[in-house]
Amino acid sequence: MLAECGFAVEVENKVKLVRGQAEIDVYAGETLKGQKYIILCECKYWKAAIPQTVVHAFRTVVADVGAHKGYIISSSGFQSGSREAAGQTNVELVTWGQFKAAFEATWMESCFTPVMTELLDPLMTYSEPVLPQWFPQLPEADQKEFMALKKIYDPLGWFAMTVSTYTLPFREDYPSLPLNDTLDPTANSTDCSQTS
Structure with missing residues (x-):
C-alpha cells in the first residue's frame, strides 16, 4: 500500500x-x-481578466462550504476590482505558477518523496550509485554483466536517490517540475528498451 498523500481531491x-x-x-x-x-x-482559463463579480460569487461559495481557503487561478489575470473584492478575505487570486509555488514543496516532501521511495526502493539496490553488499559474492561473469547494466541505469539510480527519503536531510531543493526536464536524454545513448 502506498503512503497517503494528505488531501483527498475531487474535480x-x-x-x-x-x-x-x-x-x-x-x-x-x-x-x-x-x-x-x-x-x-x-x-x-479565460482570455479576459477575471471581473469582481466572479470573486464575489466565489467568496459566497467559500463561506457557505466553510472552506479554510479559496483560490481563483487565472490564466489572464484579474481586474482591479477583483483584487479589492478578495481583500481581507480567505480567497486568494493567483496565477498557475503562484498556485504551484504555494503547494509544490509541501507536496514533494509529504507525498511525492515517500511514494517514490516506496516504489523505487526494490530497484535502488540494483541502480543506486553505491555497489550492493552482495556484489563481491557474485561470479566474475555476473559482476561484469551487473556493471554493464549499472552503466546504463546509473542515471536512474542517481535520480532515485535525489527524490528518496534517504537524501531528505541533505537536500536543499527538489528537482523542478516537470521532472522529465531534469533528466538529460543525451546522458546515455543506449536504447534501454532493447535490453532484456
Missing part, C-alpha cells in the same frame, strides 16, 4: 450551499487530528 464537485448548490472545479479536503480542512479552487 468538478457539487457542493451544498445555503441556497442551493454550486459546482467547484477542485475540492480538496483533509482531516488532521479530527479537524477537517477544506480548500476550494476555481480555475479560469
Whole structure:
C-alpha cells in the first residue's frame, strides 16, 4: 500500500450551499487530528481578466462550504476590482505558477518523496550509485554483466536517490517540475528498451 498523500481531491464537485448548490472545479479536503480542512479552487482559463463579480460569487461559495481557503487561478489575470473584492478575505487570486509555488514543496516532501521511495526502493539496490553488499559474492561473469547494466541505469539510480527519503536531510531543493526536464536524454545513448 502506498503512503497517503494528505488531501483527498475531487474535480468538478457539487457542493451544498445555503441556497442551493454550486459546482467547484477542485475540492480538496483533509482531516488532521479530527479537524477537517477544506480548500476550494476555481480555475479560469479565460482570455479576459477575471471581473469582481466572479470573486464575489466565489467568496459566497467559500463561506457557505466553510472552506479554510479559496483560490481563483487565472490564466489572464484579474481586474482591479477583483483584487479589492478578495481583500481581507480567505480567497486568494493567483496565477498557475503562484498556485504551484504555494503547494509544490509541501507536496514533494509529504507525498511525492515517500511514494517514490516506496516504489523505487526494490530497484535502488540494483541502480543506486553505491555497489550492493552482495556484489563481491557474485561470479566474475555476473559482476561484469551487473556493471554493464549499472552503466546504463546509473542515471536512474542517481535520480532515485535525489527524490528518496534517504537524501531528505541533505537536500536543499527538489528537482523542478516537470521532472522529465531534469533528466538529460543525451546522458546515455543506449536504447534501454532493447535490453532484456
